[in-house]
Amino acid sequence: QKEVEQNSGPLSVPEGAIASLNCTYSDRGSQSFFWYRQYSGKSPELIMFIYSNGDKEDGRFTAQLNKASQYVSLLIRDSQPSDSATYLCAVNSRARAQAGTALIFGKGTTLSVSS
Amino acid sequence: ETGVTQTPRHLVMGMTNKKSLKCEQHLGHNAMYWYKQSAKKPLELMFVYSLEERVENNSVPSRFSPECPNSSHLFLHLHTLQPEDSALYLCASSHPLYPVGTIYFGEGSWLTVV
Numbered sequence: 001q002k003e004v005e006q007n008s009g010p011l012s013v014p015e016g017a018i019a020s021l022n023c024t025y026s027d028r029g030s031q032s033f034f035w036y037r038q039y040s041g042k043s044p045e046l047i048m049f050i051y052s053n054g055d056k057e058d059g060r061f062t063a064q065l066n067k068a069s070q071y072v073s074l075l076i077r078d079s080q081p082s083d084s085a086t087y088l089c090a091v092n093s094r095a096r097a098q099a100g101t102a103l104i105f106g107k108g109t110t111l112s113v114s115s
Numbered sequence: 116e117t118g119v120t121q122t123p124r125h126l127v128m129g130m131t132n133k134k135s136l137k138c139e140q141h142l143g144h145n146a147m148y149w150y151k152q153s154a155k156k157p158l159e160l161m162f163v164y165s166l167e168e169r170v171e172n173n174s175v176p177s178r179f180s181p182e183c184p185n186s187s188h189l190f191l192h193l194h195t196l197q198p199e200d201s202a203l204y205l206c207a208s209s210h211p212l213y214p215v216g217t218i219y220f221g222e223g224s225w226l227t228v229v
């Protein structure tokens with residue numbers, strides 16, 4: 001089983017709709033969860049991180065975490081064409097972080113928002 | 116500005132050449148990373164340095180040789196590469212405590228091996 005799994009997409013949504021991006025992870029010791037956005041030809045940039053079960057909102061973005069189901073999602077409200085990118089899910093644990101080891105990334109989901 | 120600077124941004128090298136990629140972080144972090152990103156593949160972690168000590172080496176071929184002289188600088192020395200090594204090489208840095216595990220990427224170095 002892969003450590004972090006994402007549907008590669010593409011996920012296509014019309015402008016103004018809600019885009020829902022999903023991610024599952026295998027390590028139950030994972031404690032921190034991240035969403036990165038990567039535009040074509042660019043490096044990943046951090047959008048949000050979440051530690052606790054439930055929802056975390058930041059502007060049009062909402063991250064949702066369910067540790068029991070080992071599931072994390074990202075909702076993008078009022079999707080804009082500028083949101084078209086690949087969204088990477090990544091997970092870590094405190095043990096890995098304190099050891100200086102790195103995030104494990106999923107393959108990413110490509111989102112396309114049409115105007 | 117990302118706080119993590121990579122040079123060169125683009126590099127074309129022959130299979131017999133020796134070149135180096137450089138990374139510098141201005142964020143006061145004490146862990147640095149090299150990732151490789153090939154087309155249609157997930158980010159592959161290559162090397163991790165924590166407090167200038169290599170803590171992870173994910174079965175990377177010896178033609179890639181990292182160097183971390185201090186917590187702000189990281190190099191990736193390249194020699195006798197293969198065309199399949201052509202990819203985007205991303206440097207990143209992090210502080211291990213808060214937010215736990217968050218890493219910040221440089222803009223990457225596009226490498227083409229001919």
